[in-house]
Structures are given as C-alpha cells and as structure tokens.
Amino acid sequence: MSSFLRAFVTNSHSFLRRTTGYTRTFSEAPAGLRVKLSADGKGLALFSGVTPEESHYHVKWLRHNCQCSQCLSSSGQKTVTADHLMRDDNIERVKLLGDKLLVEWTAHSGWFDVNWLISNHPSSNQIVARKEATPAHPTTKLPFMRYKEIMDPSNEGLYNWLYHLSAKGVCIITGVPADKEHTVKVAHRLGEMQSTVDGECFDVIAVPKEELTNIADSEVGLELHMDLQYYQSPPGLQILHCIRNDPCVEGGESTLLDGLEVVERLRETHPRQFEILSKVQVPFQKIRQKGDFPVKMEYRKPHIELDHNDQVIGINWSPAQQGTLSPHEDEIEEYYEAYTNLFKLFNDSPLIIEYRLNPGEVLSFNNRRFLHGRRPYASNGGQRHLAGFYINIDEFASKLAALSKTLGKSQPLKHVLNTSYYN
Amino acid sequence: MSSFLRAFVTNSHSFLRRTTGYTRTFSEAPAGLRVKLSADGKGLALFSGVTPEESHYHVKWLRHNCQCSQCLSSSGQKTVTADHLMRDDNIERVKLLGDKLLVEWTAHSGWFDVNWLISNHPSSNQIVARKEATPAHPTTKLPFMRYKEIMDPSNEGLYNWLYHLSAKGVCIITGVPADKEHTVKVAHRLGEMQSTVDGECFDVIAVPKEELTNIADSEVGLELHMDLQYYQSPPGLQILHCIRNDPCVEGGESTLLDGLEVVERLRETHPRQFEILSKVQVPFQKIRQKGDFPVKMEYRKPHIELDHNDQVIGINWSPAQQGTLSPHEDEIEEYYEAYTNLFKLFNDSPLIIEYRLNPGEVLSFNNRRFLHGRRPYASNGGQRHLAGFYINIDEFASKLAALSKTLGKSQPLKHVLNTSYYN
Numbered sequence: 001m002s003s004f005l006r007a008f009v010t011n012s013h014s015f016l017r018r019t020t021g022y023t024r025t026f027s028e029a030p031a032g033l034r035v036k037l038s039a040d041g042k043g044l045a046l047f048s049g050v051t052p053e054e055s056h057y058h059v060k061w062l063r064h065n066c067q068c069s070q071c072l073s074s075s076g077q078k079t080v081t082a083d084h085l086m087r088d089d090n091i092e093r094v095k096l097l098g099d100k101l102l103v104e105w106t107a108h109s110g111w112f113d114v115n116w117l118i119s120n121h122p123s124s125n126q127i128v129a130r131k132e133a134t135p136a137h138p139t140t141k142l143p144f145m146r147y148k149e150i151m152d153p154s155n156e157g158l159y160n161w162l163y164h165l166s167a168k169g170v171c172i173i174t175g176v177p178a179d180k181e182h183t184v185k186v187a188h189r190l191g192e193m194q195s196t197v198d199g200e201c202f203d204v205i206a207v208p209k210e211e212l213t214n215i216a217d218s219e220v221g222l223e224l225h226m227d228l229q230y231y232q233s234p235p236g237l238q239i240l241h242c243i244r245n246d247p248c249v250e251g252g253e254s255t256l257l258d259g260l261e262v263v264e265r266l267r268e269t270h271p272r273q274f275e276i277l278s279k280v281q282v283p284f285q286k287i288r289q290k291g292d293f294p295v296k297m298e299y300r301k302p303h304i305e306l307d308h309n310d311q312v313i314g315i316n317w318s319p320a321q322q323g324t325l326s327p328h329e330d331e332i333e334e335y336y337e338a339y340t341n342l343f344k345l346f347n348d349s350p351l352i353i354e355y356r357l358n359p360g361e362v363l364s365f366n367n368r369r370f371l372h373g374r375r376p377y378a379s380n381g382g383q384r385h386l387a388g389f390y391i392n393i394d395e396f397a398s399k400l401a402a403l404s405k406t407l408g409k410s411q412p413l414k415h416v417l418n419t420s421y422y423n
Numbered sequence: 424m425s426s427f428l429r430a431f432v433t434n435s436h437s438f439l440r441r442t443t444g445y446t447r448t449f450s451e452a453p454a455g456l457r458v459k460l461s462a463d464g465k466g467l468a469l470f471s472g473v474t475p476e477e478s479h480y481h482v483k484w485l486r487h488n489c490q491c492s493q494c495l496s497s498s499g500q501k502t503v504t505a506d507h508l509m510r511d512d513n514i515e516r517v518k519l520l521g522d523k524l525l526v527e528w529t530a531h532s533g534w535f536d537v538n539w540l541i542s543n544h545p546s547s548n549q550i551v552a553r554k555e556a557t558p559a560h561p562t563t564k565l566p567f568m569r570y571k572e573i574m575d576p577s578n579e580g581l582y583n584w585l586y587h588l589s590a591k592g593v594c595i596i597t598g599v600p601a602d603k604e605h606t607v608k609v610a611h612r613l614g615e616m617q618s619t620v621d622g623e624c625f626d627v628i629a630v631p632k633e634e635l636t637n638i639a640d641s642e643v644g645l646e647l648h649m650d651l652q653y654y655q656s657p658p659g660l661q662i663l664h665c666i667r668n669d670p671c672v673e674g675g676e677s678t679l680l681d682g683l684e685v686v687e688r689l690r691e692t693h694p695r696q697f698e699i700l701s702k703v704q705v706p707f708q709k710i711r712q713k714g715d716f717p718v719k720m721e722y723r724k725p726h727i728e729l730d731h732n733d734q735v736i737g738i739n740w741s742p743a744q745q746g747t748l749s750p751h752e753d754e755i756e757e758y759y760e761a762y763t764n765l766f767k768l769f770n771d772s773p774l775i776i777e778y779r780l781n782p783g784e785v786l787s788f789n790n791r792r793f794l795h796g797r798r799p800y801a802s803n804g805g806q807r808h809l810a811g812f813y814i815n816i817d818e819f820a821s822k823l824a825a826l827s828k829t830l831g832k833s834q835p836l837k838h839v840l841n842t843s844y845y846n
Contacts, residue, residue: 056752060759065747076710077638077743081646082766085759122749191716195615197818215500223504231817232841233656279731281844286821287499293614294825297817300844308702320500324488326545326846329479336483336508343505394654394720395620398709402717418655421704421723423749 033114035101041090044103048118055121062103063088065120066110084108122423140258140351143168147175147362150189158189159407161364162400165237166414170256170353170365176241178359183241183387186362191399194235194390196228197286197295204240204386206379213288215320221376224257224346227367227390229284229318230297236393236416238367242357246382254363255373256353259315260417262345263304273338278304280335282316283323298323303342307421314419317371319343346371357386368393368417393418456537458524464513467526471541478544485526486511488543489533507531545846563681563774566591570598570785573612581612582830584787585823588660589837593679593776593788599664601782606664606810609785614822617658617813619651620709620718627663627809629802636711638743644799647680647769650790650813652707652741653720659816659839661790665780669805677786678796679776682738683840685768686727696761701727703758705739706746721746726765730844737842740794742766769794780809791816791840816841 032049044062045054064080066072071080088105095102101112143164149157150173164171176182183201187193193200198214207217216222228234245252267274281300288295305314327335354375357363365372367390377384397416404413415422455472467485468477487503489495494503511528518525524535566587572580573596587594599605606624610616616623621637630640639645651657668675690697704723711718728737750758777798780786788795790813800807820839827836838845 058752058755058759061748061755064745064759073638076708076746078745079743081742082763082770085763085766120747120749122752122755192618195618195815197821215496231656231815232843233654281731281846285499289825289828294829295821296824296828297821298824298843299817299841300846301842302844308704319504320502322487322501323499324543325484326543329481329545332481332484332545336481336487340505340508343508347505392618392654394722398620398718398720401719401721402712405712405719406717418722419724420655420721421725423704423723 030114030118033096035094035096037091037094041092044091044094046101046114046117055118055123057117057121059089059091059105060085062091062112063105063108065112066103066108067112067116068110070108071110140353142256142353142355143171145171145173147173147177147186150186155403155407159400159403159409161189162396162403163409163411165364165366165396166400166416167411169258169260169369170363172355173362173364174360176360176362178241178243180241180243180387183239183243183389186239186241187389187391190237190239190391191395192392194392194395196231196235196390197288197293197297198228201387201389204388206384216374219252219377219379222374223319224255224352224371224373225318225320226259226316226371227318228286229316229321230286230299232299233393233418234316235367235390236396236418237391238365238372239389239391240357240363241387242359242361242363242385243387244359244383244385245357246379246384248380248382249384250378250380251375252377252384253354253356253375255375256355256365257346257349257371258351258369259317259346259371260312260369261351262342262349263312263315266342266345270338270341272334273341274304276331276334276338277342278302278306280325280327280331282325284316284318284321285323286321303339305419309422311415311422312417313415313421314417315368317346366393366396366416453537453541456519458517458519460514460517464515467514467517469524469537469540478541478546480540480544482512482514482528483508484545485514485535486528486531488535489526489531490535490539491533493531494533563776565679565776565778566594568594568596570596570600570609573609578826578830582823582826582832584612585819585826586832586834588787588789588819589823589839590834592681592683592792593786595778596785596787597783599783599785601664601666603664603666603810606662606666606812609662609664610812610814613660613662613814614818615815617815617818619654619658619813620711620716620720621651624810624812627811629807639797642675642800642802645797646742647678647775647794647796648741648743649682649739649794650741651709652739652744653709653722655722656816656841657739658790658813659819659841660814661788661795662812662814663780663786664810665782665784665786665808666810667782667806667808668780669802669807671803671805672807673801673803674798675800675807676777676779676798678798679778679788680769680772680794681774681792682740682769682794683735683792684774685765685772686735686738689765689768693761693764695757696764697727699754699757699761700765701725701729703748703750703754705748707739707741707744708746709744726762728842732845734838734845735840736838736844737840738791740769789816789819789839 030049034047036045042059043056045056047054063085088108090106093104099114101114103110145161150161161171204216206219212218279302281302283298283300286295286297301316303316307313393416453472457470459468465482466479468479470477486508495501511531513529516527522537524537526533568584573584584594627639629642635641702725704725706721706723709718709720724739726739730736816839
C-alpha cells in the first residue's frame with residue numbers, strides 16, 4: 001500500500017470500509033477517464049473520455065465538498081470550516097482508483113465519487129437547470145385522480161398526485177367522502193397543514209353579513225388571486241375539499257389560471273413591462289385590528305421574482321391585498337401601465353379553467369403558480385361549503401423529491417416557484 | 424351643495440357619513456395647505472405649507488389608493504381593478520375640504536385624508552425607511568425580563584418583550600417554571616408555534632449515540648449558525664426554555680451573535696466580498712431518507728439578501744447545511760475568499776455573547792438576525808435539557824405592529840430580516 005493510499009485509509013473511515021478488497025468491489029470508472037493536476041496545485045482537470053472537453057475543478061470547491069466521512073456526514077451535514085479552507089489551499093497529489101478520485105490537500109486526504117464530480121460540475125448543472133426551466137405546455141385541462149389511488153399504501157398514487165402538482169400545478173381528486181374527517185385524512189397524506197393567521201383548517205361558506213370578516217365567506221365573485229401574499233412564504237399547496245354544493249346553488253364555479261404561463265408570455269410580448277414588474281416592490285397587507293388576535297401584516301416584494309439568470313422563481317398576485325406603493329417617481333407611470341396590462345392578461349386569458357366542484361371532490365393546486373377565483377353564486381336556499389387547508393411549499397417539494405427517490409422515479413421535477421434560485 | 428360635492432355624497436357612503444355637518448366635525452388641515460391640479464389632468468401638487476417644496480401625485484397612483492368605501496374596505500382590501508385604472512386616467516377636479524381632499528377622476532369621485540397623503544408620499548417614505556435601517560449599536564448585552572411581566576394581561580410586558588426582540592434581537596425571560604407545560608404557556612403569548620419537518624415543540628437533550636439523528640442532541644459543541652436555512656422562510660423567533668441544566672454539567676454555554684452587525688461591518692471593510700456574498704446562490708439542504716417521513720429539502724439563496732436599494736433584508740448562514748455550490752467559474756475564487764473571511768469574522772467576533780442558561784430561564788432571539796451556537800459540554804452524570812419552538816417571522820412582526828398600535832406606542836420598528844423590501 002502506498003503512503004498516499006495509507007493516508008486515506010487512516011483519515012477516512014468510510015473510505016477504509018469501501019477500499020477493503022477494492023479491486024473487486026469498485027465500480028468501473030468511465031473508459032478513457034483521466035485526471036490532471038494543475039502545475040500550481042490550485043485545481044485539477046478531469047477528462048471524462050465521453051466528450052472531448054476537460055472539466056476544471058477549483059482547489060477550494062473540492063476541499064469544501066470532500067466526501068470523506070470526516071467532512072460529510074450521512075445526513076449531508078458538512079464539517080468543513082474556514083480553517084480547513086484556508087489551510088488546504090493546495091492539492092499535492094491526485095489518484096484515480098476505480099470510480100473514486102483520491103485527493104491529497106496540504107493537510108487533508110479525502111476522496112470523491114467520480115460520477116458525482118462529473119454530474120455536479122457547476123457548468124453542467126446550469127445547462128440542465130435552464131432546460132428544465134422552460135415552461136411546458138400550459139395547463140388548460142385538469143388532471144383527475146381517484147381517492148383510492150392517492151391513499152394506496154404503495155405510494156405510487158401519492159407520487160402521481162404530487163407529480164401532477166409539480167408538472168401541471170393542479171389536480172382534482174374524486175371519490176373523497178364529503179366530510180371534514182376525510183379532509184384531514186387527505187391532509188395527512190401530504191404532511192402537516194401549514195398554520196397561518198387564519199388557523200390551520202378553514203371553511204369557505206357564506207355567513208350572515210354581520211358575521212362577515214372575509215369576502216370569501218359570501219356569495220360574491222372572487223377575482224383571480226393568490227392567497228396570503230403578505231407572508232414571506234405564502235401557502236404552497238392549497239387544498240379545497242367540497243363538502244356541499246347543492247344542485248339548487250347557481251354559479252360558484254372555481255376558476256384557475258396558470259400564472260407562470262401568462263407571465264412568460266408577458267416577457268415575450270412586453271419585455272419592458274416584465275422588467276418593471278420584477279423591480280417595483282409591492283406591499284401586500286392584511287389588517288385585522290379587532291378581536292383577540294389582531295393582525296397587522298405587510299410584506300413588500302415585486303410581482304415577478306427572478307433569480308440571477310432572470311428565470312422566474314416567484315409570482316405574487318393579489319390586487320385586493322395590495323397596500324400603498326412607493327415607487328420611484330419615474331417608475332409610477334410605467335408600473336401602472338404594466339400592472340394594468342398584466343391584470344387584463346390574467347383576467348381575459350383563454351387559459352382560464354372553470355370548474356364546478358361536486359361534493360366529494362378535492363381541488364388541489366400550487367398557490368405559488370396558479371391564480372384562483374370564484375364566480376358569484378346564489379344559494380337559492382341550498383349551501384356551498386368547502387373545507388380547505390395549506391401545505392408549506394418547501395415541504396411539498398421535499399415530499400415529492402424524497403418519494404421520487406424512494407420509488408426510483410427519474411422524471412425531472414419542475415421549480416415550484418418558492419423563490420429558490422436555479423443553479 | 425355643489426354638483427361636485429354631490430357626486431361624492433352619492434358615490435361614497437363612508438364619506439357621506441363623515442361629511443354630514445362637516446364644517447364642525449372635520450379636523451383642520453395644516454395651515455397654508457394648497458392643492459394644484461396639473462394642466463393635463465395627469466397629477467396634482469400639494470403644498471403642505473410646512474416646507475417650501477411641493478409634493479406631486481400621479482393620477483393612477485391616486486386612483487389606485489382612493490380611500491372611499493367603494494374602493495377600500497375597512498380591512499384594507501382594495502377593489503380597484505384594471506378597468507378602473509384604465510378608465511380613470513384623468514383628474515377633472517380637486518377640492519380641499521377641511522383635512523379631506525376630494526378628487527374627481529374621469530368616471531369616479533373619491534377622497535383622501537390629507538395627512539395620509541402627506542405621510543404616504545413615496546419620497547418621504549423612502550427617507551424614513553433608510554434612516555430606520557441604519558443599524559443601532561450592536562447588541563452585546565442581553566436584555567432580561569421576568570415571567571410575570573410577559574404574562575401580565577395589560578400586554579405592556581408582552582410589548583416590551585417583542586420590542587426587545589425587534590430592537591436588540593434577543594431577550595432572556597427569568598422565573599419561568601421549569602416544565603414543558605410552561606413552555607407552551609410562553610408560546611401562547613406569542614402566537615402559534617411554527618411547524619417544521621422537526622415538528623412543533625422540540626427537545627434539545629443528549630441521547631444515546633445509536634439514537635442520534637441531529638448533532639444538537641449530543642454533547643458536542645455547535646458552531647454559530649441559523650436554524651433550518653433550507654426553508655424559503657426559516658424560523659423567525661427561536662425560543663429555548665431551559666428545563667434542566669444540572670450544576671455538575673460542565674460547559675454547554677449558549678453563544679449568540681448579532682449577524683447583521685458583522686455583515687454591515689463586512690460591507691464597510693470588504694465591499695467586494697459583501698457584494699459577492701449577496702450574489703452567489705448557496706444551496707442549503709436537509710436529507711433524511713430513512714424513517715416514515717423522509718425529507719429531501721434544498722433551497723438556494725445568497726448568504727446576504729439585499730433589496731433594490733442595497734439594504735440588507737436577509738442573512739443566511741449555516742455551514743453544516745450547505746450543499747454543493749455551482750457558482751460561475753470566475754466567481755469560485757472570490758466566493759471562497761469572502762466565505763472564509765465572513766466565517767472567521769463571525770467566529771472570532773468580539774460581539775459574541777456567551778451565557779449559561781439556568782433552569783427556569785427562556786432564551787428568545789430572532790433566528791433571522793442572530794447566529795447561535797453552543798459550547799461542548801460534559802454531563803458528568805447530570806442532564807442538560809432545553810425545550811424549544813419557533814414563531815413565524817411575519818407573524819412576529821405582525822404581532823408587534825398590531826400590539827404597538829393597540830397600546831398607542833410610537834417607537835419605530837426595525838426590519839426583522841424577513842427579506843421584505845424596504846420602501
């Protein structure tokens with residue numbers, strides 16, 4: 001055993017376990033794979049043998065991502081500190097061993113899985129992310145699933161439901177018993193309900209005028225909007241379980257619109273309007289001074305949130321909850337032109353889906369991507385009653401990603417518009 | 424009654440109520456107040472009589488913020504749509520009436536409270552916001568309060584506690600009975616606990632090595648960090664209630680650091696490092712594939728989040744939870760230089776507060792502004808047990824703002840670093 005290899009064996013317990021009898025247990029590295037240390041020790045180049053290009057890796061990026069068990073726990077926690085990064089500013093030696101790349105820095109020996117290195121190279125990530133970000137065809141048809149499917153213990157149905165919510169942004173579940181006990185059962189398939197200033201599980205039902213505190217609890221129509229925009233992280237999934245919608249009730253159809261699709265069209269047709277709506281900060285607010293739990297929320301953000309590559313990572317839309325803008329004076333004219341136009345593009349969109357919920361149906365959608373509303377209705381002596389709840393957007397994305405891994409699925413997952421940056 | 428005034432009376436119910444006998448019930452407008460309609464009807468100028476400058480207001484900004492009861496409900500909900508904004512693109516007439524400004528657009532008559540107009544003018548807001556944003560003196564001394572004070576039904580103590588958490592970012596409550604029943608009582612003073620993938624109420628206590636899933640549940644030291652950075656909106660307030668900390672336990676002191684102060688110093692001393700840390704997107708992650716609730720979270724954002732005026736609105740710091748960076752190749756060198764430097768600035772900071780929690784004490788701090796950690800400890804046969812929970816950052820800000828209004832307090836409130844834009 002060379003002194004170089006011995007250093008790995010000494011420093012890296014998990015590598016030790018994996019190198020015992022390594023000539024037989026190692027996976028093969030890609031044929032033609034070669035590694036070259038730069039003359040100054042500040043990086044290395046990998047030739048994959050698949051493409052003619054070489055990939056460069058920086059000494060500190062490598063040190064920060066060392067995969068030995070000293071540096072990275074099984075739960076993904078890093079223990080690399082500033083001291084390690086400052087000390088290990090040079091690569092002394094590298095060696096390919098099957099599908100592992102052994103690296104010796106100034107004062108630490110570690111290793112990498114070569115395939116991990118290739119697939120995690122910054123530039124390759126960026127290309128994949130941009131491709132995935134291209135919007136698919138707009139969602140104008142509602143995907144439907146059965147209650148039995150989503151409850152099946154194999155989790156295949158649950159995965160399909162979550163995948164619809166990721167790819168299409170919306171899904172209706174049919175055959176759910178029309179009582180609130182089953183609202184909770186549906187919730188538990190998704191995780192914990194997201195608590196807000198309105199509580200956890202809420203009812204949408206017309207109440208007498210003198211009890212009205214939320215316009216949703218009346219018979220009037222609701223314009224297309226997103227819920228609770230005055231939070232940094234507004235609700236992710238919105239789930240509306242139809243408990244009652246009597247045949248005599250006229251109107252009250254749910255409306256839904258893929259906001260991402262409309263916003264991306266605005267970028268094409270009115271690039272300057274798109275730009276101004278991604279710059280002017282808009283206050284969203286909720287004020288409820290009376291009662292035991294007074295609320296005075298205000299949160300400012302642009303209607304369209306972009307990352308450093310100008311990709312859409314968030315959409316914020318709720319005209320009724322807008323507070324008083326304080327744009328720079330030279331932006332006011334342009335803001336109102338853009339705002340008015342997007343308002344019309346949303347409300348006149350041919351992509352709007354209209355659907356009358358039947359008792360026993362559950363409407364689920366991503367509140368960060370889809371706008372929703374309601375046509376006005378007349379109860380005519382009957383009742384329309386929805387029971388609703390929310391799921392945190394990051395927990396939704398996590399649930400889908402974890403389930404996707406458990407079930408061995410390989411479909412790429414769309415950005416959920418939780419404002420997380422792309423690569 | 425002029426036809427102009429009659430239009431207001433007809434269109435605006437709340438104004439009608441307020442104008443009945445208006446000559447006596449109106450407050451006086453500032454002496455010397457004058458209003459001038461622009462020649463093209465696209466705006467108006469207000470001369471406050473206090474300063475020589477005139478303030479300009481744009482026709483659409485005014486229309487969007489009309490305060491009549493048709494346009495603005497008592498809960499602050501707006502009903503102004505794109506149609507109103509397009510139609511009412513001209514101001515026909517304006518009139519001062521006591522402290523009210525009556526405005527007649529193309530097809531709508533509404534009104535404003537003049538003092539509201541003055542204090543909500545975009546430019547005045549911006550100046551106030553920038554002044555408030557200037558960091559106060561760094562917090563190196565812990566404010567203390569008594570349990571009795573925060574529970575007092577007058578809410579004065581509760582206000583003071585929340586105000587400390589806003590101004591100083593941290594506060595210790597003493598005299599809290601050392602059982603988990605009282606952890607919940609403390610929580611209910613603040614609102615609803617914020618649910619996360621770790622549940623609602625959690626325990627920090629050393630467990631046998633084979634049960635360990637979180638490094639906090641051991642005796643090792645914890646470097647300065649912020650919790651749950653892999654969420655779009657990580658926990659706001661963190662509350663740690665000391666249930667036990669036996670005299671024989673050696674070490675285990677809590678460490679706290681005002682991250683905002685350190686970051687603002689970095690801006691002064693290393694502007695380019697500050698800039699790069701506000702640009703490179705950093706993945707924060709949590710992976711827990713085993714068990715009934717697998718988790719696979721990843722969220723990308725810069726360490727320092729800025730608004731359009733380059734003011735700090737968010738700080739993200741958790742070295743152990745960092746995933747693999749994908750910076751542009753020409754940013755790698757600079758990123759690691761800046762990251763390493765900030766790492767050292769945090770951990771070597773003279774502002775670090777060290778405190779040994781006693782049973783019956785509650786440590787509370789803003790997890791979005793303060794870094795926290797723990798010195799390693801030895802139980803020596805005794806026990807150290809904290810019960811903790813989180814409060815959503817926006818609900819914290821809302822609670823303080825609402826209480827401040829209810830109690831008639833006028834102290835300005837600091838930004839809570841929830842990434843909401845400044846004016």
